[in-house]
Amino acid sequence: MRLMQSIGEWLDARVQLAGTVRETMEHRVPQDSASFFYVFGSAALTVFGLQLVTGILLAIVYVPSAGEAWNSLQTLNHSVPLGWYIRALHGWGSNFMVAIVLIHMVQVFLFGAYKFPRELTWVVGIFLLLMTLGMAFSGQVLRFDQDAFWGIGIGASISSRVPVIGPWAVHLLLGGPIIAGATLSRFFALHVFVIPGLLIAFVSLHLLMVLKLGINEWPMPGRIVRKATYEKQYHELTQKEGVPFVPAAIYKDIFFTGCVLLALALVAAYFGPFGPSGRPDPTIIQTAPRPDYFFLWIYALLSLLPPQMETPALLIGPVVVILALLLLPFIFGEGEKSWRRRPVAVLTILLVAVALGTFTSLAVHAPWSPVMDAWSGDPIPPTFLEHRTALERQGALLFQLKQCHNCHSLGEEGGKRGPALDNVALVQTQDQMIRQVIQGGGNMPAYGKNLSPPEVTALVAFLRTLYPAGRAPARDAARAVVNGTAPTQPARQPF
């Protein structure tokens, strides 16, 4: 024990850090801030540290070459002992980190912690968020499987829409005219050197400011932030009623961080690593690329925006959002901190959460994508074929053969791109169906060139049988009069 002490004293006589460390540990925080709501920052930092460790571990096997990256991931997954687990930890760590950073941001926003004098801490935090997302995207690229390959293509297509410099930006992004070796190498440099370096620098700055300015006090309704008086009030809160960070607050950070790490370890062990999906071979086109979890909402947005709004939304939207986030503490730097007195702030969070959640859940099912093999893989349920005439069944065959099923579902089977056709005869008359099939419209291709008149007749005859038992299909009343046929059409008998 005495030896330890003398070694410690010898060291500190040289590095002289003990005083600073002790001061940092024992700095006083407001009593209410020693709370389980204040643990997300330290959890994000810990997961970041774990990402650094697992990242370095992966880098000692991974080969950043377009020709070999995919193979080296297979080696990691299958040959290197526990390589799969390190990959799983790193991949799930990325998801955890994005999630914790977002929760941290929401907490800081709702607790008004971005207000005077912590504006710059918030601004640095926004950059940290962007870098975290940048790490998530570039990490997905390093997986260099089919999803990654076509994902970069999407990134390139978006970049190309920037006015004037778009095409140049694409070449800079890809490192050449196509997605190939140079693309992977530069994303490797970004993911392994550039962004982590910036992250470490910005995290240090972020932490330094938290220490210098003090952790945000628990917001009390009616305790108004004013630039003239805030610092004095905060000083009183911490010095008179405050508690030392160690041990009064830190045990909550340690406890929560432990829970997060344990959850991460279990999730990684249970679900395993992400991919890699198919080999990055541009000539294999039987693929349906999907982005990683945290970019699914963008995927949904890109499918659902009207075409003419897409480019402006893609180019202006992010700029507006980032600017708004950066300017927030300067516009609302004073005033109420408590969420109880800031209904707009709470509603904003709810709106954003509901929107992101909705887009993400939509993207999981991707109803806008045709089901590419529904025509050959999803048969029409038998109930839609029973008691049909030969002509109607011929139409059902055409429904499959002409890939109608890829976009239209019958009995929940098939694509959701177009409307489900289970009851289509209730809403469209025969003439309307013929017109729709031949001319298309309303986001449906025209099939006039690819269906002969007999085929159209058969297909429409089948579609005319798609209505529930006991109800009559839609009909054009005027036509019956013109043709002199019976004014009423009996409902098809339920069998």
Next chain:
Amino acid sequence: MTLPDLSRRAMLVKLGLFFNGAVAVVLAVPILRYILSPIFGERKTSYTSWLPLGPVEQYPSGQTRLASFRNPDVTAWDGKTADSACWVRRIDAAKFQVFAINCAHLGCPVRWFPQSGLFMCPCHGGAYYEDGSRASGPPERGLFEYPYKIEDGKLFIKAGQLPTPGDPSALVKIGEKFPCA
């Protein structure tokens, strides 16, 4: 006579800073040139060359077939990514259309369905007619088309650049002129 504010030391500090600034500028030129090499590279025109797609007999009249070609501008470590795919539509004996594999929306690989005569995209649901024109979905235009020629009974296309909505010609314009020049 001496300048009152400018001591010898302050003068040397300023000179030193100026010297370092000048060196920084000199160093910045090659660094920028290196970083921007994908834009202002030496290989400006090497990827505009004609690429062979094989004998025309491979492509029956009235059909659309998948073909692949090796990009002209590749490195030894590109692996499979050195190749690209395209759709070749033979209209009649002498008339062809060669479409980029990339959807005009965001670049996903479109698939050809001969039965319905449509190209469909698996990502965001774009669809195109057999002549490449837009049928439905988010794309704002038809499929990208490569220029082609037939020589000695062989089909050639001019390709080598990822076609994107912002550079739709699928032809290289990079390096030929500056955006505002």
